[in-house]
Amino acid sequence: MERRVEVSEFLRxxxxxxSPRDVGLDSPVRNRRVPGLRREEVAQLAGVxxxxxxxxxxxxxxxxxxxxLDAxxxxxxLAAAERAHLFDLARPRRTDSRAVQRVRNGLHHLLDTWTEHPAFIVGRRTDVLATNALARILLTDFDSMPARERNFTRxxxxxxxxxxxxxxxxxxxxELVAKVRFDAGRCPDDPRTQELVDELTAKSxxxxxxxxxxxxxxxSNGSKLFNHPLVGALEVDYEALTVPDEEEQTIFIYTTQSGSPSEQAMRELARHAAAGRW
Known part of the structure; x- marks a missing residue:
């Protein structure tokens, strides 16, 4: 029942x-009783x-x-993520959402070799599963938190x-809240996701x-602006890469433009990380 309600609310x-004009429908806006398209107009456009x-x-x-659903x-x-979300809601897949997410030893080693780039791995519901030293000094030391609090959105x-x-x-x-919503559609029976939603609803x-x-x-990719207490202004680009054989784990790696002040600031931050000063 809950899933059908989610489909209903999302479509609505x-x-x-x-608006009708957005999709090429010649329909007067004046005196329309509903915002946006009418149900029959969506049906007409979809051919149902x-x-x-x-x-x-x-x-x-x-x-x-x-x-x-495609129609x-x-x-x-719908954008690509919205389309995938609609499919998740309307045609649910079988997922083992209760399984503990673990990062392979080889990936931990890979993160540690990236000493000039912050990198971390995020799992279901934006849980932070692994970080390198530069990510911990740039963002926060997720590794020092209790396991259930290592969540990026939280x-x-x-x-x-x-x-x-x-x-x-x-x-x-x-954007992070939107990512949690996306994951909730993919794994609707995940109790940890519901715990996170309940906590954030109460506190935020x-x-x-x-x-x-x-x-x-x-x-997938983008850029972020930081005002870091150790090095000041910092602009980074990021790429999000799905871990092979682990579609619910994503590696994020941050880079800076060559020759930019941000590159110099990141190098200074890397020196702090190498010395353990944070």
């Missing part, structure tokens, strides 16, 4: 965010009956085919040091605002 919110789409959005007990995703102009929302560190804190924090006003919007995101 995405439908409300699209209005009754079928209505029953799907109402959370009825139906399992749409992949072709129908609805196209009609709603740290970002509940630790004041994260707010001071990230210049664009609100953007980064909202930002989480309470962002979670109901059902935004989803899957990280």
């Amino acid at each position: 919110l995405k439908r409300a965010n699209i 009956s209005a009754d079928y789409y209505t029953r799907l959005e109402q959370g009825r007990d139906i399992t749409p085919s992949e072709s129908v 609805i995703a196209n009609a709603l102009r 740290w970002m929302l509940l630790d004041e040091s994260a707010r001071r560190l990230y210049v664009e804190w609100e953007r980064v924090a909202a 006003p930002e989480f309470r605002e962002w979670w109901p919007t059902r935004q989803v995101m899957a990280h």
Whole structure:
């Protein structure tokens, strides 16, 4: 039942965010009773009956085919992560969400060899599974935290040091909440995810605002701005690489532009890390 409700709410919110003009429908905006598209308009664009789409959005007990979901995703102009999320909700996969996530010894060694680049591995629900020394000095020492507190989103929302560190804190924090929402759709029966959602709902006003919007995101690459207490301003680019044979583990590696002030700042930070000064 909960999954059908999630499908219903996700479709309703995405439908409300699209105007007829966005999808080439010649429909007057004046006197429309709903924001965005009507259900029958989504059905028309997707090539399904209005009754079928209505029953799907109402959370009825139906399992749409992949072709129908593709058509609805196209009609709603869903981004890649949103499309994947819709499939996760409507056609759930069998996942062992209760299994403990472990990082291979070889990957721990790989992280440690990257002495000039912060690198870390994130698992389900943004749990931080492994870090190198430069990541610990740039961000925070996740390794020193109790195991259940080693979560990137939890740290970002509940630790004041994260707010001071990230210049664009609100953007980064909202993206992490969207990633947790994406993972929750993929592993809906994961009790640890529910524990995290419950804690952040109780403790973070930002989480309470962002979670109901059902935004989803899957990280791949980007940039971040830091104001680090040891080296000051720092701009990094990041790449997110899925670990082979471990699709729920992602390696993040941070780099700086060659010859930039940020590269010099990162080298200074690396010297602090090598000396154990943090």
